[in-house]
Amino acid sequence: MPVFLTQLFTGRIGQLLRMVKDHRARLFFALMAMVVVAASQAAIPFVLKHVMDDIFVNKDSQMLNLIPVGVIVLYLVRGAAMYYQAYLMKYVGEKIVMRLRNRLYNRIQDLPLSFFHKEQTGALMSRITHDVSIVREMISDAMTGIVKDAVMILGLAIYIYVQDWKLAMAATVILPIAFYPISQFGRRIRRYSTGYQAAMADMSAFLFETFTGNKIVKAFGMEAYEKNRFKTKSTDLFRLQIKQVVVRALSSPVMECLGGFGIAFIIWFGGRQVIAGTQTVGTFTSFIAAVLLLYDPVRRLSKFNNTIQQGMAAADRVFDIIEHPSEIKEVDHPVVVPDGPHRICFKNVSFGYSDGETVLKGIDLDVHPGEIVALVGASGGGKTTLVNLIPRFFDTTEGVIEIDGQDIRGVSLASLRRQIAIVTQEPILFNDSVRHNIAYGRQKASAGQIVDSARAAYVDGFVSRFPNGYDTRIGELGDRLSGGEKQRLCIARALLKDAPILILDEATSSLDSESEQLVQKALENLMRGRTTFVIAHRLSTVRYADRIVVIDGGRIVETGTHQELLKQQGAYFNLCRIQSAKDITIGEITGGEITGGDTIACDRGTEIPA
Ligand SMILES: Nc1ncnc2c1ncn2[C@@H]1O[C@H](COP(=O)(O)OP(=O)(O)OP(=O)(O)O)[C@@H](O)[C@H]1O
Ligand SMILES: [Mg+2]
Structure with a gap:
C-alpha cells in the first residue's frame, strides 16, 4: 500500500481532516462535483467509440446531429462541476489552513517563556508563514487532485474492463509497478523538504536578527560578513531546492515511460485482434483513448504524492509545536487568586x-x-x-x-x-x-x-x-x-x-x-x-x-533595612562603598564637598562610619 494511502486515514492527514468536521456538506458537494468531472472524462472514449462506429463506419446521419449536441451538454456540465469542485475544495483547504494558523499562533502564545528562549523568533515566524502555506498546497491541490484522479481512475478502469477485460488486465499490469517509483520519489521529497523548511526557518531567523540588530551590524562594520553569511544560507536553500527539482522532474518522465510500455503492449495485443477481425476499430480506438486518459491521472498520482510528502513534512513541523508540551501546567481545578494585598x-x-x-x-x-x-x-x-x-x-x-x-x-x-x-x-x-x-x-x-x-x-x-x-x-x-x-x-x-x-x-x-x-x-x-x-x-x-x-x-x-545592613558592614556596605567611591570621584570633579577621614559619603548623602 503506497505511503499516502495509509496516511490518508491515519496520522497527520486524519488530524487535518478532523479540523473540518463542520464542512462536511461542502466536502460532500465537492466530491459529487468530482464524480461528475470524472464521469464526464470517462464519457469521452464512449463518445469517441460512437463517432467511429456510428458516424464513420455506419454513416448514421441521426447520430451525426445527436453526438455534437451531446458533446456540448457534456462540456457544459463538466465545466460547472469543475468550477464548484475547485471552489469548494480550495475553500475547505484555505479554511483548514486558517484554523491551523490560528491554532499554531494560539499554542505558541500559550507556551512558556522558556520555549521562546529555545526557539529563534524568525524560525517560529517561518512556521506560521512558510510551513503552513506548504500545508495549504497539499490540502487544496494534492488532496483534491488525488480524490479527483482516484474517481477518474476508477471510472476509466470500469470502462475498459467492460470493453475487453483481457486487454484491460494487460493494460493495468503497470499500475502496481508504478506504485514503486511513486513511493520512492515521495520518500525523497519528504526528506529534502524537511531539510528545506529547516533551512528556510534558519534563514528567517537570520533575517530577523540582522534586520532588528542592524544598528550593531553597521556600527561594527559587519555588512560584508553578514552578506557572506546570507549567501551561504541562500546557497544551501538553492541546493536543497535543486535536489527536490531533480526528483520532481524525474518523476514525470519515469511514469510516462511506464505508460509508454503499456501502450506499446496494447497496440500490439489489440492490433492483432483488430487484424484478426475479433474486434471493431471503434472499440479498439476508444480502448486506447481510455487507457491514455487513465495513465494521465496515474502519472499525476506521483506528482501529487510528492506534494503530499512535502506537505506532510510541513504538517509535522506545525504539529510539533501544536503538540509541544508546556512545562508550565495548570492543575485541574486551579484556585483563583482574589484581588488584594498578597503575601x-x-x-x-x-x-x-x-x-x-x-x-x-x-x-x-x-x-x-x-x-x-x-x-x-x-x-x-x-x-x-x-x-x-x-x-x-x-x-x-x-x-x-x-x-x-x-x-x-x-x-x-x-x-x-x-x-x-x-x-x-x-x-x-x-x-x-x-x-x-x-x-x-x-x-x-x-x-x-x-x-x-x-x-x-x-x-x-x-x-x-x-x-x-x-x-x-x-x-x-x-x-x-x-x-x-x-x-x-x-x-x-x-x-x-x-x-x-x-x-x-x-x-x-x-x-x-x-x-x-x-x-x-x-x-x-x-x-x-x-x-x-x-x-x-x-x-x-x-x-x-x-x-x-x-x-x-x-x-x-x-x-x-538600609541602616541595619550598613551597621553590619557586610556585602551591602561594600556595595555602598563602591558606589560612593564613584560619587566621590564625581564630587572631586565637580568640586563638591567630600567628607574624608573617618567617614565616607555613601549614596548621595548618607554618612556612615568607616
Ligand atoms: N534564559 C536563560 N537561560 C539560561 N541562563 C540564564 C537565562 N537567563 C539568565 N541566565 C543566567 O542566570 C544567571 C542570573 O541571571 P539574572 O538575569 O537573574 O541576573 P541578574 O541578577 O538579574 O543580573 P543583572 O543585574 O545583570 O540584571 C546568569 O548567570 C545568567 O547567565
Ligand atoms: Mg537582571
Whole structure:
C-alpha cells in the first residue's frame, strides 16, 4: 500500500481532516462535483467509440446531429462541476489552513517563556508563514487532485474492463509497478523538504536578527560578513531546492515511460485482434483513448504524492509545536487568586534554566502583604531570575513559592498574573498607539486614567509633543524614543494596571537623576500598600525599602533595612562603598564637598562610619 494511502486515514492527514468536521456538506458537494468531472472524462472514449462506429463506419446521419449536441451538454456540465469542485475544495483547504494558523499562533502564545528562549523568533515566524502555506498546497491541490484522479481512475478502469477485460488486465499490469517509483520519489521529497523548511526557518531567523540588530551590524562594520553569511544560507536553500527539482522532474518522465510500455503492449495485443477481425476499430480506438486518459491521472498520482510528502513534512513541523508540551501546567481545578494585598513566600527555592547550572540556591524569603523588598547585588546574581519565578515565567526546580500560603503551581495562571504589574529590565513596547501601549494590561481604562498614569510616569510631557499625541504609533516614531522615554512608558503601563503585586526590575535605570527622582516619587506612591519587589543597581533608589535583600551567586547573603545592613558592614556596605567611591570621584570633579577621614559619603548623602 503506497505511503499516502495509509496516511490518508491515519496520522497527520486524519488530524487535518478532523479540523473540518463542520464542512462536511461542502466536502460532500465537492466530491459529487468530482464524480461528475470524472464521469464526464470517462464519457469521452464512449463518445469517441460512437463517432467511429456510428458516424464513420455506419454513416448514421441521426447520430451525426445527436453526438455534437451531446458533446456540448457534456462540456457544459463538466465545466460547472469543475468550477464548484475547485471552489469548494480550495475553500475547505484555505479554511483548514486558517484554523491551523490560528491554532499554531494560539499554542505558541500559550507556551512558556522558556520555549521562546529555545526557539529563534524568525524560525517560529517561518512556521506560521512558510510551513503552513506548504500545508495549504497539499490540502487544496494534492488532496483534491488525488480524490479527483482516484474517481477518474476508477471510472476509466470500469470502462475498459467492460470493453475487453483481457486487454484491460494487460493494460493495468503497470499500475502496481508504478506504485514503486511513486513511493520512492515521495520518500525523497519528504526528506529534502524537511531539510528545506529547516533551512528556510534558519534563514528567517537570520533575517530577523540582522534586520532588528542592524544598528550593531553597521556600527561594527559587519555588512560584508553578514552578506557572506546570507549567501551561504541562500546557497544551501538553492541546493536543497535543486535536489527536490531533480526528483520532481524525474518523476514525470519515469511514469510516462511506464505508460509508454503499456501502450506499446496494447497496440500490439489489440492490433492483432483488430487484424484478426475479433474486434471493431471503434472499440479498439476508444480502448486506447481510455487507457491514455487513465495513465494521465496515474502519472499525476506521483506528482501529487510528492506534494503530499512535502506537505506532510510541513504538517509535522506545525504539529510539533501544536503538540509541544508546556512545562508550565495548570492543575485541574486551579484556585483563583482574589484581588488584594498578597503575601509571597519563597521556601527553599532553587532554580536552574533547563540547560545551565543552578542559578538560585536555597532561597527563603517571606514577603508580607504591602512590604517593599529591594533586591540588590552583583550582575548575574539571579535577581531577575528570582522575580521571574513569581508570575511563573519559569517553575522552580526545587522548593515552593506561595501566594497567601497557597503554592503558586496550584492557582490559575491568569488570576496570578492579573495580580502582578511588572516593569521588565529591557523596555518592551508594541507597534501600536502610545495610548494602547499604556493601556496594554487594562484595555478598558478611560482616557482620563491613561493620562493620569502617563502624568505620574512623566510620560505626558514628551507624548504631548508628538504630532498625534497619545494616538501616535510607536512604530511611526521609529527609533525616536530614548531609552528613558521607553522606560517611562513601561512604568506608565505598570501604573495603570494597578495590581497588588509590583515588580520593578531596574525600572528607572535609564533615567537621569532628576527625572529618576520624580518617577521614583510616583513609584513610591504606587508601592504604598502593595507587595513590591524592586531591583536596582543604584542603591540610592532603594533606601526607603522595608527590607533590602542582597543576592550574590544565587544565594541570599544579607537581609535587613538600609541602616541595619550598613551597621553590619557586610556585602551591602561594600556595595555602598563602591558606589560612593564613584560619587566621590564625581564630587572631586565637580568640586563638591567630600567628607574624608573617618567617614565616607555613601549614596548621595548618607554618612556612615568607616
Ligand atoms: N534564559 C536563560 N537561560 C539560561 N541562563 C540564564 C537565562 N537567563 C539568565 N541566565 C543566567 O542566570 C544567571 C542570573 O541571571 P539574572 O538575569 O537573574 O541576573 P541578574 O541578577 O538579574 O543580573 P543583572 O543585574 O545583570 O540584571 C546568569 O548567570 C545568567 O547567565
Ligand atoms: Mg537582571
